[in-house]
Amino acid sequence: MNYQFKWSVLWSGQSGVWLLQGLITTVEISALAWVLAAALGILSGALRTVPWKPARALATFYVEFFRNVPLLVWMFFWYFGVPPLLPRAVQDWIFNHGAEFWAGTFALGVYHGARMSEVIRSGIQAIPRTQFEASVAMGLTTFQAYRLVIVPIALRLIVPPATSESLNLLKNSSVALTISVAELTFQTRQIETYTAKAIEALTAGTVIYLVLCVGIAAIMARVERRFAIPGLIARGG
Amino acid sequence: MKRMLSVVVAVGLALSLASPAGAQQDTLAKVKDSGVLTIGTRTGSPPFAYINKNNEWVGFSIDLVEMLVKPEVQKAVGKPIKIEKKESTPPTRIPLLSSNAVDLIAGTMTDTPQRREVVDFSLTFFYTGAQFLVKKGSPIKSVNDLAGKRVAAQQGSTNAKILREKYPQAQLREFPDQPAAFQALLQGQVDAYTNDGIQLYGLKAKAPKPDEWDVVGDFYSEEPYGMAMRKGDAKFKAAVDAGLKNGFESGKYFEIYETWFGPKGELPYPMTPQVKAYLLKQIGK
Numbered sequence: 201m202n203y204q205f206k207w208s209v210l211w212s213g214q215s216g217v218w219l220l221q222g223l224i225t226t227v228e229i230s231a232l233a234w235v236l237a238a239a240l241g242i243l244s245g246a247l248r249t250v251p252w253k254p255a256r257a258l259a260t261f262y263v264e265f266f267r268n269v270p271l272l273v274w275m276f277f278w279y280f281g282v283p284p285l286l287p288r289a290v291q292d293w294i295f296n297h298g299a300e301f302w303a304g305t306f307a308l309g310v311y312h313g314a315r316m317s318e319v320i321r322s323g324i325q326a327i328p329r330t331q332f333e334a335s336v337a338m339g340l341t342t343f344q345a346y347r348l349v350i351v352p353i354a355l356r357l358i359v360p361p362a363t364s365e366s367l368n369l370l371k372n373s374s375v376a377l378t379i380s381v382a383e384l385t386f387q388t389r390q391i392e393t394y395t396a397k398a399i400e401a402l403t404a405g406t407v408i409y410l411v412l413c414v415g416i417a418a419i420m421a422r423v424e425r426r427f428a429i430p431g432l433i434a435r436g437g
Numbered sequence: 438m439k440r441m442l443s444v445v446v447a448v449g450l451a452l453s454l455a456s457p458a459g460a461q462q463d464t465l466a467k468v469k470d471s472g473v474l475t476i477g478t479r480t481g482s483p484p485f486a487y488i489n490k491n492n493e494w495v496g497f498s499i500d501l502v503e504m505l506v507k508p509e510v511q512k513a514v515g516k517p518i519k520i521e522k523k524e525s526t527p528p529t530r531i532p533l534l535s536s537n538a539v540d541l542i543a544g545t546m547t548d549t550p551q552r553r554e555v556v557d558f559s560l561t562f563f564y565t566g567a568q569f570l571v572k573k574g575s576p577i578k579s580v581n582d583l584a585g586k587r588v589a590a591q592q593g594s595t596n597a598k599i600l601r602e603k604y605p606q607a608q609l610r611e612f613p614d615q616p617a618a619f620q621a622l623l624q625g626q627v628d629a630y631t632n633d634g635i636q637l638y639g640l641k642a643k644a645p646k647p648d649e650w651d652v653v654g655d656f657y658s659e660e661p662y663g664m665a666m667r668k669g670d671a672k673f674k675a676a677v678d679a680g681l682k683n684g685f686e687s688g689k690y691f692e693i694y695e696t697w698f699g700p701k702g703e704l705p706y707p708m709t710p711q712v713k714a715y716l717l718k719q720i721g722k
Contacts (some may be wrong), residue, residue, distance in 0.1 A: 280621070380612055391593075392593070394598065396531055
């Protein structure tokens with residue numbers, strides 16, 4: 201096969217601008233979705249361990265429902281399924297104001313919140329039960345015990361799996377291109393459309409994702425070292 | 438550990454870059470070895486290539502391959518062959534071709550100068566232009582009425598490119614395939630859907646209530662459809678072109694056209710004299 205490589209397509213024309221725009225959109229949607237996922241994850245992860253059955257049932261329902269349906273389906277759900285429930289005038293307004301982006305953010309955030317929840321729950325359950333009992337014995341309410349003792353410790357334990365999950369979220373943001381969000385993968389395809397140079401465009405996208413994810417992983421490795429609790433995490437080589 | 442990681446990354450990158458370069462060049466030899474010609478085509482673009490009510494993968498483009506191209510390729514390789522179909526969308530079709538996953542793109546691909554730098558095109562087998570599908574009574578009548586309107590297009594299509602470059606006053610929304618774009622039109626996420634006119638007629642005919650939709654506007658682009666193949670494979674291109682040429686000469690092409698676009702066809706769309714002249718001009722008539 202005589203494929204002619206032409207790497208200059210990546211910096212000639214508008215390609216560079218598109219890649220940058222795509223990168224910005226990817227970072228924006230991922231950051232917003234991450235905040236949502238972290239909030240939902242911490243809340244539902246904690247609720248799954250509290251000594252009150254209805255709260256546990258509600259959190260379990262959320263986790264199992266949202267993590268066991270493909271992300272692509274959630275994208276379509278938030279973009280095609282939710283707006284018809286709103287009044288026509290509201291629909292028109294949101295369709296003119298980035299409905300695609302927000303549907304993508306919700307899909308990503310709610311889906312990954314369910315997955316994050318499991319990470320948080322495993323962190324909470326790694327803490328000896330006596331810790332909680334001691335907190336309550338000190339006079340804290342259940343809510344105070346979670347807020348001041350259990351959750352802060354759990355968050356420091358789960359940095360490695362939470363990093364993995366966050367990187368997954370970032371990469372999964374590419375699914376939003378199915379509902380017309382012009383993120384990084386979308387832009388690499390656009391370059392391919394204009395130049396018919398698929399391999400160069402895909403390579404550019406791959407390298408950007410790789411650099412972004414390796415960068416985040418490196419930062420999180422520092423965070424992990426900084427916040428490790430001596431005695432609770434065995435240090436390996 | 439770090440060193441091993443960088444080696445793995447380097448090897449991975451090298452492999453991914455090297456594979457297309459090391460691939461087979463002669464499609465006819467490949468077809469002769471395997472007895473199979475793999476075409477990349479569409480599943481949701483009636484009547485060119487789509488899954489019909491009986492769950493069969495059929496269409497005008499597929500028939501052209503089966504009835505006109507296949508006999509020529511069989512003649513060239515000297516044995517009977519089978520046609521295998523794979524789904525290929527605008528963003529995936531050129532990579533599928535370059536990576537040898539498919540040998541021929543036969544769907545709804547427009548022959549453009551940029552694409553010609555990367556792939557070879559057969560003779561043109563259909564000629565259309567971009568228009569808009571809108572709800573009946575929509576204020577959009579042509580490409581000049583798009584200011585502030587939300588317009589859906591297919592990702593990677595020539596229509597999306599033209600709108601972005603020449604009509605930036607429209608809010609462009611790009612979807613990976615036709616069903617998603619049409620769903621967006623159906624629900625009001627967008628005000629119009631633009632694609633090649635013939636495909637919009639196909640979509641309208643297949644819609645739950647065809648009367649609610651209108652195809653509007655003059656062609657704002659020219660879209661000659663060709664079959665695409667790997668660049669520089671002259672023998673294979675000669676076989677594909679010979680198949681189409683025979684079809685034009687013997688009239689077989691026009692018979693196939695009638696079965697899909699004739700009065701009793703899947704989508705009645707009479708061929709204009711200009712289009713017929715355009716097609717025949719390719720074979721010097």
